[in-house]
Amino acid sequence: MKYNRVVISKFGEAEVLQKEIVSELQKPQKGQVRIKVLTTSVSFTDTLIRRGIYPGVKEKPPFSPGYDLVGIVDELGEGVSNLTVGQKVADLTIIGAYTEYICLDANSVVPVPENLDNGETVSLILSYLTAYQMLHRSAKVKNGQTILIHACAGAVGTAMIQLGKLMNLKMYGTASKSKHDFIEKMGAIPIDYKSQDFAKVINEKEPKGIDAVFDPMGGGYFPRSLSILKKKGTLVGFGFQNSASGNGGNMVLDFLKIQLWNLLPTKPYANFYLITSMRKKHPKWFQEDLSTLFKLLSDKKIKPEIGKIMTLDQAVEAHKLVENAKVEGKIILKISD
Numbered sequence: 608m609k610y611n612r613v614v615i616s617k618f619g620e621a622e623v624l625q626k627e628i629v630s631e632l633q634k635p636q637k638g639q640v641r642i643k644v645l646t647t648s649v650s651f652t653d654t655l656i657r658r659g660i661y662p663g664v665k666e667k668p669p670f671s672p673g674y675d676l677v678g679i680v681d682e683l684g685e686g687v688s689n690l691t692v693g694q695k696v697a698d699l700t701i702i703g704a705y706t707e708y709i710c711l712d713a714n715s716v717v718p719v720p721e722n723l724d725n726g727e728t729v730s731l732i733l734s735y736l737t738a739y740q741m742l743h744r745s746a747k748v749k750n751g752q753t754i755l756i757h758a759c760a761g762a763v764g765t766a767m768i769q770l771g772k773l774m775n776l777k778m779y780g781t782a783s784k785s786k787h788d789f790i791e792k793m794g795a796i797p798i799d800y801k802s803q804d805f806a807k808v809i810n811e812k813e814p815k816g817i818d819a820v821f822d823p824m825g826g827g828y829f830p831r832s833l834s835i836l837k838k839k840g841t842l843v844g845f846g847f848q849n850s851a852s853g854n855g856g857n858m859v860l861d862f863l864k865i866q867l868w869n870l871l872p873t874k875p876y877a878n879f880y881l882i883t884s885m886r887k888k889h890p891k892w893f894q895e896d897l898s899t900l901f902k903l904l905s906d907k908k909i910k911p912e913i914g915k916i917m918t919l920d921q922a923v924e925a926h927k928l929v930e931n932a933k934v935e936g937k938i939i940l941k942i943s944d
Contacts, residue, residue: 608632612706613922614669618659621926624672624705626919635684635710642678642696642711646729647704649917649925649938650674650762651823651846656702657926663883666702673704675732677725678942680716687713695719697732699893701883705922707942717897720905730762730911730937731900733882737845738767739896741821741880742774744889746841752818753777755809755835757828759795760786762937763846765912767821768793773908779817781805789935793912809835816840829877836875845880912936 609628616625635641653672655661680694690696696716703709719728742748754771756764759780771778771794778795787797798805809817816837822828823846833842886893903909914936917925921940928934 610707611919612671613919614671614705615657617668618657621654621657621923621930623657623668624922624926625669626922627669629706632708633710635682635687637685638687638713639684639710640680640687640690640696640713640716641682641684642676642698642709642716643681644676644678644704644707644709644942645695645944646678646725646942647673647676647940648729648733648762649922649929649940650733651929652733654926654930662881664702671703671705673706674701675699675729676704676709677719677729677732678709681708684710684713689713690716690718695721697728697897699732699736699882699886705919705940707919717894720901723901723904726913726916726939726941727904727911728901729939730766730913731904732897734762734937735766735770735900735909735911736893736897737763737880737882738770739900740882740885740892741843741845742767742770742819743896744885744892745843745878745880746819746821748774748776748819750774751776753779753813754819754821755779755781755805755817755832756795757781757800757805757820757822757824757832758846758932759797760790760935761932762912763823765793765936766909768795769909771795773903779805779809779812783932786935806831806835819843821845833875833877838875840875842875842877843880844877914938916941918942 613624613626616623652674656664656672677697680690680692697719698711698716756767758764760782780790780795781798781800784799790797798808819841820832821843822832914934916939925938
């Protein structure tokens with residue numbers, strides 16, 4: 608049986624994504640399940656992997672990107688007893704999800720309640736899980752505290768705003784002026800990063816400092832983000848947007864700076880969040896936190912902001928939209944029904 612997938616033919620711009628037909632359907636090995644993929648998302652992380660600059664991914668082209676998926680168990684490998692054929696599941700694949708079929712470790716997938724929408728569910732796996740773990744695991748934010756979210760109109764930012772509202776947080780968010788109405792509607796106080804100095808705005812509005820900053824920009828943003836924190840506040844770096852776009856960031860230098868700052872007793876605490884490292888170090892947290900998010904979605908306490916639903920054939924266009932921040936909320940690739 609033939610099936611379709613999209614591969615990174617070589618590291619580079621969005622056009623290196625190419626659709627190909629695989630001539631034979633892979634059989635699941637011992638301990639694996641074969642998944643018929645229903646949906647995957649398109650994230651900024653996918654664009655870093657496509658360019659060959661995402662830490663931890665060692666694969667060389669050609670290979671399929673795709674950081675997360677929701678799908679149906681299509682076939683069980685030998686020894687698999689915890690899942691059944693036809694069961695809906697989710698996983699954080701890191702790579703490989705831009706495909707109609709994929710074989711995965713049966714112990715890595717998480718069962719998905721049947722009543723949940725596939726697009727909304729896949730939006731939780733990277734964006735909401737990242738936001739949830741940064742809030743609760745990395746920064747340990749408490750109810751009623753004050754935070755700043757950089758690039759808050761993106762998928763992780765909107766997820767954090769929704770989760771923050773459940774904690775009665777006071778939230779500031781940087782974004783372009785055109786997205787301020789959207790941010791206010793979501794429940795945060797917008798700051799125009801182009802015409803306003805966010806550090807000056809926060810210092811004026813919160814002279815005693817704030818409790819946490821979530822910063823995917825890096826570079827020159829980090830010391831300014833650090834400057835607006837309370838002494839016991841936390842800076843969480845993630846995403847590496849400036850480094851990836853060539854606007855002054857450097858992942859290695861940013862990491863070293865954070866390690867240096869943590870040696871200084873007068874500075875607030877700072878750390879990097881990388882979902883792959885968190886899952887490897889605390890595998891049970893992945894299952895627990897994702898199950899918590901599924902329950903919040905089922906109870907209608909959160910609702911992912913889906914900006915656009917596209918197809919596998921539109922992967923190139925989808926990557927361009929993500930890189931240019933042209934869509935508010937998550938871009939979903941619908942793979943099959």
